[in-house]
Amino acid sequence: MATVNITVNGKSHSVDVSPETLLVELIREKLRLTGTHVGCDTSQCGACVVHVDSAAVKSCTMLAVSADGAKVTTIEGLASGAGLHPMQAAFREHHGLQCGFCTPGMIMSAVDMVNRKGNELDERTIREELEGNICRCTGYHNIVKAVGAGARAMKGGGKTARAAE
Amino acid sequence: MSATGIGAAVRRKEDQRFITGTGNYTSDISRPGEVRAYFVRSPHAHATIKKVDTKAAEKMPGVVAVLTGADLAGDKIGGLICGWAVSSKDGSPMKAGAHPAIAVDKVRCVGDQVALVLAETLGQARDAAEKVKVEYGVLPSVVDPAKTQASGAPQIHDVAPNNTIYDWHLGDKAATDAAFASAKHVTKLDIVNNRLVPNAMEPRAAIAEYDQGNDSLTLWNTSQNPHVARLVISAFIGMAPEHKLRVIAPDVGGGFGSKIFIYPEEVVALWACAAREAAGEMGLGPFGGLSHRCAWPRSRHACGACDRRQP
Ligand code: FES
Ligand code: FES
Numbered sequence: 001m002a003t004v005n006i007t008v009n010g011k012s013h014s015v016d017v018s019p020e021t022l023l024v025e026l027i028r029e030k031l032r033l034t035g036t037h038v039g040c041d042t043s044q045c046g047a048c049v050v051h052v053d054s055a056a057v058k059s060c061t062m063l064a065v066s067a068d069g070a071k072v073t074t075i076e077g078l079a080s081g082a083g084l085h086p087m088q089a090a091f092r093e094h095h096g097l098q099c100g101f102c103t104p105g106m107i108m109s110a111v112d113m114v115n116r117k118g119n120e121l122d123e124r125t126i127r128e129e130l131e132g133n134i135c136r137c138t139g140y141h142n143i144v145k146a147v148g149a150g151a152r153a154m155k156g157g158g159k160t161a162r163a164a165e
Numbered sequence: 166m167s168a169t170g171i172g173a174a175v176r177r178k179e180d181q182r183f184i185t186g187t188g189n190y191t192s193d194i195s196r197p198g199e200v201r202a203y204f205v206r207s208p209h210a211h212a213t214i215k216k217v218d219t220k221a222a223e224k225m226p227g228v229v230a231v232l233t234g235a236d237l238a239g240d241k242i243g244g245l246i247c248g249w250a251v252s253s254k255d256g257s258p259m260k261a262g263a264h265p266a267i268a269v270d271k272v273r274c275v276g277d278q279v280a281l282v283l284a285e286t287l288g289q290a291r292d293a294a295e296k297v298k299v300e301y302g303v304l305p306s307v308v309d310p311a312k313t314q315a316s317g318a319p320q321i322h323d324v325a326p327n328n329t330i331y332d333w334h335l336g337d338k339a340a341t342d343a344a345f346a347s348a349k350h351v352t353k354l355d356i357v358n359n360r361l362v363p364n365a366m367e368p369r370a371a372i373a374e375y376d377q378g379n380d381s382l383t384l385w386n387t388s389q390n391p392h393v394a395r396l397v398i399s400a401f402i403g404m405a406p407e408h409k410l411r412v413i414a415p416d417v418g419g420g421f422g423s424k425i426f427i428y429p430e431e432v433v434a435l436w437a438c439a440a441r442e443a444a445g446e447m448g449l450g451p452f453g454g455l456s457h458r459c460a461w462p463r464s465r466h467a468c469g470a471c472d473r474r475q476p
């Protein structure tokens with residue numbers, strides 16, 4: 001057993017885990033934040049994307065012990081307050097989801113994309129940047145629209161949404 | 166275009182929970198006292214099972230039980246059925262081989278279930294599964310559908326010579342032959358159906374629970390049709406009478422048809438619960454004193470492997 005001290009969505013936790021525990025297992029099973037999904041556990045689908053110290057990470061590919069001392073944001077902690085984060089609102093507005101299984105990872109990747117690339121994202125950039133996130137329902141078209149709209153909506157206030165980190 | 170009538174956008178009610186990470190998919194469910202299940206699967210496409218030795222696995226940390234196809238057969242749990250029977254052109258019924266939820270004396274595809282390990286954590290179940298010793302007698306296999314009916318091709322099911330389950334014809338043969346005979350030009354071509362891989366983003370998962378008070382079973386699974394699942398698992402597989410079995414499909418992360426079928430893991434999860442209950446009552450070793458819940462969490466590997474068994 002190892003002890004991991006970790007801040008998730010602004011709340012600090014001290015969690016005992018066996019050394020092989022993945023970050024996604026800690027998040028889902030120990031903290032019961034089940035919005036972060038596992039679609040493959042082999043680093044391909046992106047359903048498990050969270051932010052670790054302000055960078056998008058596939059949490060199925062990181063050991064929980066490697067996240068010791070880190071500040072993590074999951075889909076549950078993205079919005080500040082009761083409302084929706086602009087990227088969440090854009091996904092709903094543009095029908096960027098169907099079954100919703102890929103959606104948390106998509107939204108977390110999209111917010112990270114805006115943080116790195118700014119608020120004006122062209123379609124090509126969005127499609128390239130979403131390479132690590134797979135959706136089987138939508139055909140991506142509306143996801144791309146949602147990310148572009150969400151990015152613009154984040155203008156000025158986007159980074160504050162990550163204050164929880 | 167009115168604000169609420171024809172032409173107005175209709176907001177989906179489920180989106181709110183999906184975009185905030187508060188959906189409820191099968192793998193998100195956790196029941197008090199649950200144990201985790203992990204399957205030992207065949208690495209061979211075609212082999213006899215000579216021996217399954219579970220002793221070393223049973224001694225591994227956290228292990229609650231290791232169950233095999235023989236245990237399943239001993240409890241008279243029926244095999245999986247094909248939901249759509251097709252007769253041959255001569256009227257004979259289709260020759261569907263048995264499909265036990267855990268293989269008994271033979272495996273017929275890579276990924277066929279051979280044993281089930283139940284443990285306190287998934288990691289423990291996975292570690293213990295590596296200690297299950299299965300002795301296989303490897304048989305020749307055939308992996309190209311076009312070659313399955315060649316003479317000398319290995320026969321997979323005893324009941325289906327030539328690996329032919331049915332020879333189905335539709336339409337008016339005489340009229341079709343006549344039309345071709347009088348046609349000015351005839352083109353011949355082979356039409357090959359590609360393999361369908363629905364591959365939803367949410368891998369399959371199942372969690373089963375036994376309720377002592379009502380003597381009833383509940384199954385949560387990644388299902389597109391829980392009602393049919395209940396009927397089949399009850400009436401055909403014989404798990405429990407229908408009024409003693411509840412099947413719940415919570416949020417489903419895509420299915421594309423693949424989650425219509427009844428899968429072995431779901432049957433085995435239910436049976437493992439019931440078996441543990443029965444054994445607990447009899448005071449048998451590893452089952453006693455534990456609550457009876459069995460969760461089989463998602464596994465992409467298992468999903469791919471099992472998809473191969475779809476009719
Ligand atoms: S679950 Fe992490 S990439 Fe698919
Ligand atoms: S919405 Fe179903 S996988 Fe993307």
